[in-house]
Amino acid sequence: MNDIDYSLYLVTGRELLPSGKDYFESLEESLQGGVTVVQIREKNTDTGEFIKIARASKVICDIYNVPLLINDRVDVALAINAHGVHLGQDDMPIAQARKMLPKDAVIGVSCNNVGHVKAAVKEGADYVGIGAVWGTKSKSLTSPIIGVRRVGVMLEALDGTNVKAVAIGGIKSTNLLRTLHGTVSSTGHALDGIAVISEIVASAEPRRATETLANILSGFRADFPHPPGLDTRLTSDLYVTGDLSPETVLEGVVQLMETIRGLNPLVHQITNTVVATQSANITLALGASPIMATESREMEDLAKISGALLVNIGTLRGECFDGMKKGGFFANQFRKPIVFDPVGVGASAFRQETVNELLNTWQASVIKGNAGELAALAGTKEVEAKGVDSVGSGFKDPVSFVKALAKRERCVVVLTGTTDYISDGVSVVSLKNGDAMLGQITGSGCVLGSCIAAFCATAAHLASDEEKNSDGKLAKGDMFLGAIAGVLVLTVAAELAVQREDVKGPGTFLSGLIDTLWALRSDDVQNLAKVSIE
Numbered sequence: 001m002n003d004i005d006y007s008l009y010l011v012t013g014r015e016l017l018p019s020g021k022d023y024f025e026s027l028e029e030s031l032q033g034g035v036t037v038v039q040i041r042e043k044n045t046d047t048g049e050f051i052k053i054a055r056a057s058k059v060i061c062d063i064y065n066v067p068l069l070i071n072d073r074v075d076v077a078l079a080i081n082a083h084g085v086h087l088g089q090d091d092m093p094i095a096q097a098r099k100m101l102p103k104d105a106v107i108g109v110s111c112n113n114v115g116h117v118k119a120a121v122k123e124g125a126d127y128v129g130i131g132a133v134w135g136t137k138s139k140s141l142t143s144p145i146i147g148v149r150r151v152g153v154m155l156e157a158l159d160g161t162n163v164k165a166v167a168i169g170g171i172k173s174t175n176l177l178r179t180l181h182g183t184v185s186s187t188g189h190a191l192d193g194i195a196v197i198s199e200i201v202a203s204a205e206p207r208r209a210t211e212t213l214a215n216i217l218s219g220f221r222a223d224f225p226h227p228p229g230l231d232t233r234l235t236s237d238l239y240v241t242g243d244l245s246p247e248t249v250l251e252g253v254v255q256l257m258e259t260i261r262g263l264n265p266l267v268h269q270i271t272n273t274v275v276a277t278q279s280a281n282i283t284l285a286l287g288a289s290p291i292m293a294t295e296s297r298e299m300e301d302l303a304k305i306s307g308a309l310l311v312n313i314g315t316l317r318g319e320c321f322d323g324m325k326k327g328g329f330f331a332n333q334f335r336k337p338i339v340f341d342p343v344g345v346g347a348s349a350f351r352q353e354t355v356n357e358l359l360n361t362w363q364a365s366v367i368k369g370n371a372g373e374l375a376a377l378a379g380t381k382e383v384e385a386k387g388v389d390s391v392g393s394g395f396k397d398p399v400s401f402v403k404a405l406a407k408r409e410r411c412v413v414v415l416t417g418t419t420d421y422i423s424d425g426v427s428v429v430s431l432k433n434g435d436a437m438l439g440q441i442t443g444s445g446c447v448l449g450s451c452i453a454a455f456c457a458t459a460a461h462l463a464s465d466e467e468k469n470s471d472g473k474l475a476k477g478d479m480f481l482g483a484i485a486g487v488l489v490l491t492v493a494a495e496l497a498v499q500r501e502d503v504k505g506p507g508t509f510l511s512g513l514i515d516t517l518w519a520l521r522s523d524d525v526q527n528l529a530k531v532s533i534e
């Protein structure tokens with residue numbers, strides 16, 4: 001039997017109830033709030049007491065027509081005629097449980113890796129509980145936290161089966177949308193639901209806590225229908241509306257350029273110490289307003305007022321980490337675009353671990369990097385890096401690479417180089433503007449991040465009312481276009497700057513570039529842009 005709605009799966013935990021809150025009252029309120037399936041989990045209760053609690057819980061669940069499963073104990077499930085059981089890796093094997101339970105009983109199994117998922121499919125599980133996806137205080141974990149970005153490969157192992165999947169572990173209203181987006185597989189396989197203990201049980205208002213989760217879930221599903229259709233654009237945010245052609249791309253870029261100065265968006269930048277000043281100056285020259293703040297204690301306030309966030313790990317230090325983590329977390333919470341620049345990610349294990357943790361905490365709208373950085377992020381050795389620079393001639397097939405990475409990370413990806421490639425996971429645009437002089441000043445890649453962030457802030461402002469009112473997206477607006485505009489504006493300005501009489505070398509080029517950006521007209525970009533749709 002697998003017609004259960006796994007959307008909002010409550011796992012009970014009486015030990016987490018707020019003081020004075022009655023367990024049955026809490027359970028009933030959560031059912032009223034929209035819980036769709038309940039698992040009774042009693043780790044330290046004698047069998048007789050477990051049966052009593054489970055039986056009384058079932059009476060309440062039956063009123064709301066919500067199925068009830070039992071954690072670990074097939075005997076308890078049989079005693080109360082439960083809908084089924086949830087088994088851990090060390091509990092009774094599925095085949096054994098099947099023999100003992102009624103034919104239509106539901107059997108779920110905990111999975112921590114792809115091997116577990118494949119075995120669960122083979123052994124005939126009805127659903128898998130994938131966890132822990134985040135840190136949790138409700139269970140002492142015996143396996144490492146999976147992290148949302150590693151759930152996708154586990155879901156992919158369920159492609160073509162009727163086995164459902166829920167994620168569990170540390171899921172809160174504040175990270176739910178990130179969990180839903182970040183777990184989707186490259187094949188478009190999304191979770192069937194989420195399982196929670198503390199977010200509902202520890203709440204003094206379980207009905208409200210449940211409704212909040214239910215609203216986020218339905219917002220996500222409204223924007224990303226489940227199961228996903230064949231041609232859904234499963235990237236995190238927006239895409240170029242209508243037909244994609246060089247003309248439509250340029251029209252969109254012109255609109256962004258003509259909006260940015262009047263809008264003067266605030267662009268919060270957590271960037272490296274080498275480029276902070278020139279990034280701030282370039283942001284100003286574009287018509288946006290920079291704030292270069294790194295202190296974690298002000299991240300929530302800044303996320304509320306900023307148009308976009310840039311996170312650049314160029315001069316990464318341990319003490320920056322908290323600010324980057326919280327900055328992105330609050331940007332997601334307030335639905336502001338995040339541009340992520342994983343500078344030199346392949347250079348050290350520290351950078352790699354940091355990038356992994358950041359991307360597991362928040363969802364970027366745009367990731368930009370050179371071939372070496374993006375190869376390290378994708379986990380391929382096809383292109384090598386030396387520190388923050390890329391070595392060699394780049395990817396054999398940059399178009400397929402950038403598209404696959406965008407699909408995997410569910411965001412827009414910008415691969416920089418002589419030709420810049422930008423993808424939203426569905427389409428790829430290549431841009432052939434720029435000048436070798438950009439390579440003669442430090443941090444031209446980093447300031448590109450600032451340009452992209454400024455135009456993503458503008459694109460978010462231009463999102464349609466319908467999109468602004470939707471709940472399922474972590475950032476609203478056309479991030480693909482924002483990224484394209486950022487690249488085009490900087491590279492076209494570089495071409496114009498080198499022609500200036502006052503530009504005589506790298507030093508004057510930087511000031512010439514800032515002056516050119518300041519005076520750049522949308523006509524210049526329209527006339528000079530070299531845009532192709534791949």
Ligand SMILES: Cc1ncc(COP(=O)(O)OP(=O)(O)O)c(N)n1
Binds near residue numbers: 086110168
């Ligand atoms: C839906 C869901 N998924 C995973 C678990 C964890 O089960 P298990 O690994 O057996 O750990 P305990 O819950 O028994 O401590 C679960 N309970 N529910």
Ligand SMILES: Cc1ncsc1CCOP(=O)(O)O
Binds near residue numbers: 139195196
């Ligand atoms: C039972 C279980 N299995 C993996 S994590 C977890 C605990 C989930 O609890 P919470 O939702 O409070 O983090």
